[in-house]
Amino acid sequence: MKKLLSVCMVGLMTLSLAACGSGDSGSDEKVLKISGLDGGYGTKGWEEVVKVFEEQNDVKVELTLEKNISETLRPVLTSGQDVPDLVYLSLGAEGRLTDTMVAEKQIADISDVLEMTVPGEDVTVEEKILPGFTEALTSSPYGDGNMYLAPINYGPCGLFFNAGLFEEKGWEVPTTWDEMWELGDKAKAEGIALFTYPTTGYFDAFFSALLNVTAGSETYTELMNYDTEAWESDEVKQAFEIVSKLATYTEENTVANANKESFTKNQQLILDNEALFIPNGTWLPGEMADAPKVEGFEWGFTALPKVGAEGDAYSTAFVEQVYIPSDAENQELAKEFIAFMYSDEAASLFYKYGAPKTDADNNIIEDEYNPGAVMPITTASTKIMSEGDANILFYSVYDNGAKSNPVGFVFKDTVEGVDLTSAEGILYGTVNEVVNGTKTVAEWHASVIEAVKKYND
Amino acid sequence: MNKKKEKRRFIAVCLAPAIILFTVFMIIPTLNVFWMSTLKWGGLSANKEFVGLNNFKILFEDMNFIQALQNTIFLIVVVTIVTMVFSILFASILVREKVKGQNFFRIIFYIPNILSVVVIASIFTAIYDPSTNGLLNSIESLFRPETWETTKYLGDPNIMLYAISGAMIWQAIGYYMVMYMASMSSIPEHLYEAASLEGAGKIKQFFSITLPLIWSNIRTTLTFFIISCINLSFLFVKVFGSGPGGVSETVLSYMYKQAYSNASYGYGMAIGVIIFLFSFVLSALVSKATEREPLEF
Numbered sequence A: 001m002k003k004l005l006s007v008c009m010v011g012l013m014t015l016s017l018a019a020c021g022s023g024d025s026g027s028d029e030k031v032l033k034i035s036g037l038d039g040g041y042g043t044k045g046w047e048e049v050v051k052v053f054e055e056q057n058d059v060k061v062e063l064t065l066e067k068n069i070s071e072t073l074r075p076v077l078t079s080g081q082d083v084p085d086l087v088y089l090s091l092g093a094e095g096r097l098t099d100t101m102v103a104e105k106q107i108a109d110i111s112d113v114l115e116m117t118v119p120g121e122d123v124t125v126e127e128k129i130l131p132g133f134t135e136a137l138t139s140s141p142y143g144d145g146n147m148y149l150a151p152i153n154y155g156p157c158g159l160f161f162n163a164g165l166f167e168e169k170g171w172e173v174p175t176t177w178d179e180m181w182e183l184g185d186k187a188k189a190e191g192i193a194l195f196t197y198p199t200t201g202y203f204d205a206f207f208s209a210l211l212n213v214t215a216g217s218e219t220y221t222e223l224m225n226y227d228t229e230a231w232e233s234d235e236v237k238q239a240f241e242i243v244s245k246l247a248t249y250t251e252e253n254t255v256a257n258a259n260k261e262s263f264t265k266n267q268q269l270i271l272d273n274e275a276l277f278i279p280n281g282t283w284l285p286g287e288m289a290d291a292p293k294v295e296g297f298e299w300g301f302t303a304l305p306k307v308g309a310e311g312d313a314y315s316t317a318f319v320e321q322v323y324i325p326s327d328a329e330n331q332e333l334a335k336e337f338i339a340f341m342y343s344d345e346a347a348s349l350f351y352k353y354g355a356p357k358t359d360a361d362n363n364i365i366e367d368e369y370n371p372g373a374v375m376p377i378t379t380a381s382t383k384i385m386s387e388g389d390a391n392i393l394f395y396s397v398y399d400n401g402a403k404s405n406p407v408g409f410v411f412k413d414t415v416e417g418v419d420l421t422s423a424e425g426i427l428y429g430t431v432n433e434v435v436n437g438t439k440t441v442a443e444w445h446a447s448v449i450e451a452v453k454k455y456n457d
Numbered sequence B: 001m002n003k004k005k006e007k008r009r010f011i012a013v014c015l016a017p018a019i020i021l022f023t024v025f026m027i028i029p030t031l032n033v034f035w036m037s038t039l040k041w042g043g044l045s046a047n048k049e050f051v052g053l054n055n056f057k058i059l060f061e062d063m064n065f066i067q068a069l070q071n072t073i074f075l076i077v078v079v080t081i082v083t084m085v086f087s088i089l090f091a092s093i094l095v096r097e098k099v100k101g102q103n104f105f106r107i108i109f110y111i112p113n114i115l116s117v118v119v120i121a122s123i124f125t126a127i128y129d130p131s132t133n134g135l136l137n138s139i140e141s142l143f144r145p146e147t148w149e150t151t152k153y154l155g156d157p158n159i160m161l162y163a164i165s166g167a168m169i170w171q172a173i174g175y176y177m178v179m180y181m182a183s184m185s186s187i188p189e190h191l192y193e194a195a196s197l198e199g200a201g202k203i204k205q206f207f208s209i210t211l212p213l214i215w216s217n218i219r220t221t222l223t224f225f226i227i228s229c230i231n232l233s234f235l236f237v238k239v240f241g242s243g244p245g246g247v248s249e250t251v252l253s254y255m256y257k258q259a260y261s262n263a264s265y266g267y268g269m270a271i272g273v274i275i276f277l278f279s280f281v282l283s284a285l286v287s288k289a290t291e292r293e294p295l296e297f
Helices: A002-019 A044-057 A069-079 A097-103 A111-115 A163-169 A177-189 A200-224 A228-232 A234-248 A263-271 A331-341 A344-352 A380-384 A431-436 A441-456 B002-036 B054-061 B063-096 B102-114 B117-128 B135-140 B160-184 B189-197 B202-213 B215-240 B251-261 B265-289
Strands: A031-037 A060-066 A086-088 A149-162 A193-195 A275-280 A299-302 A314-323 A355-358 A364-370 A403-405
Touching: A031 A044, A031 A069, A031 A331, A044 A060, A044 A331, A044 A344, A060 A069, A069 A097, A086 A331, A097 A314, A097 B251, A111 A331, A149 A163, A149 A200, A149 A263, A149 A331, A163 A299, A177 A193, A177 A275, A200 A228, A200 A234, A200 A275, A200 A314, A200 A403, A200 A431, A228 A234, A228 A441, A234 A431, A234 A441, A263 A275, A331 A344, A344 A380, A431 A441, B002 B265, B054 B063, B054 B265, B063 B102, B063 B160, B063 B202, B063 B215, B063 B251, B063 B265, B102 B160, B117 B135, B117 B160, B117 B215, B160 B215, B189 B202, B202 B215, B215 B251, B215 B265, B251 B265
Parallel strands: A031 A060, A031 A086, A193 A275, A314 A403
Antiparallel strands: A086 A314, A149 A275, A149 A299, A149 A314, A355 A364
């Protein structure tokens, strides 16, 4: 009897272990599985768009948006089982899962989506997307002209400031770097630092724009293709030198707060009139909505100043991506969904439910949303945004003469032990050391070139 | 004869679940780490390329890794010594002396241990805040001329590692103190009575009675220290960042970065192998070096 019991117990334990693994798939109904990040834009926009798509196409959509999606999705993608049909997680996002997918060539080619007609409209996806987005390395990471990642939710990154302070002091927003330094000296006399940054992670957008400012967009393309000579050129050196000069104007506590725990303290410096400029994206006003501000505070936003009167001003167009993993089952349906995302109907929903509104105590107010999430489509500023919209301040930066530039390198085989582009990597992370004074600009430039060479070997 | 056989079979069946679980969840994954450390692999796809010991070759030339290893050793040494001294001191005071509110102190010291690292990190960002509002900086400002800059605990490359060890020590003292208290309170009272009759003072008693009698406990905790320093420092580095130039990077955070952020999973596993061997060898060495004839009471 005892023996029987013990055998039963062992059997039970093994069974309970085995049960963890099995799944079930019963009905024939087509199910589109979407997994993605519950990030700054929240989940409501996605939920609404999915609802409309379900109705129009008579399909079922399983939407999973999580804050830690890169952690929960990684084991799923590794196993190759139950892989989502569409993933919403951008390149460079925390955990860098999408970057790994690109490196591992696990993303399906979706170039044919461009020829599809946008549902309910008579234009193709290619015609609907703003020019430049689909050829950028963020959509076509291998530089072969094929689109692997579909661009969504774009926004300009530039320098934020307190427009109220500029008005009060009678200062002009600098359009060249020389004016910038002049302003820096003026501000210093009043005890205000010229510059601060949340973390070095924001230098991907800032430094890309700066490289475009000093070296122009053609050289920039070469830079992003790991061209060593381009990296060694004088125009590129100039960008490094501007950062090192900016370092001397940087608020003294910036480096100590440039970590995940206290980066908002750096952002607070702008609200407290302790620093003038901070590089950031359009989500910043929302992120700091409930933070205490000095009297007369008003958000201002500008592109990066040009070099000399003849040059161009640049503002990085930050863009998020969705993609189809190559192991996905319902790739055709996922492509239809992508095409639908570019329709005015979907784009309006994404925009309308941009981000949940919060009250003074940072509690989410139910059923109230701030507009956000702008799809990179030709109708974005005409049909999607209404007049008097606060977001027009940011998106009009390109109408005011600034050029837009993409961000991101072409894909190269990973080099073990070399981290060029992450927030703490050689190219951006070293800014902390330059500001601290532990590294000179020459050392920084040399280490970048050394790393670029390693990618070419 | 038959009974003996049956008994043996019964033992085997009873042990089976534990052995199966241990093999599936401990032994196989560990062996897997060794296998994966010989691959050039991003971690997601089936494209695995066998590269032999190449990952290790790169690893020993990788200055970032060497720096991370140095930082880890620094943390193990500093955190272990300081935590041990303080927790033994507090434990012997709480056990041997009649302090008012003993239980209260016991709880107070233990609380940091039940807090999650994220909470501890928030507390310490307030303590280490670089502005004059920071807890430490406002204390310092009492003694410092106003024109001097504040101390950048989490930004100055010369201080950051000490700042992180500070948080780790604060977190660990209570846990080890409770462990030492448990073994101290089992030391029979008559030993101390006899010693004081012979004229031994408190300090003499501590070194001649308390310390030798809790020695085996101290040895065990040394292994705990090594393991927890390696593991915990990772979590602190995750929240505080690895500092300018990776001054506070530790082996585990570097492994994580390489395996996940840099899409070089095989290389990350090579780092994992080194950490595995390192902690094994270090524990063995420490255990060997602290070996003493066990004392009985």
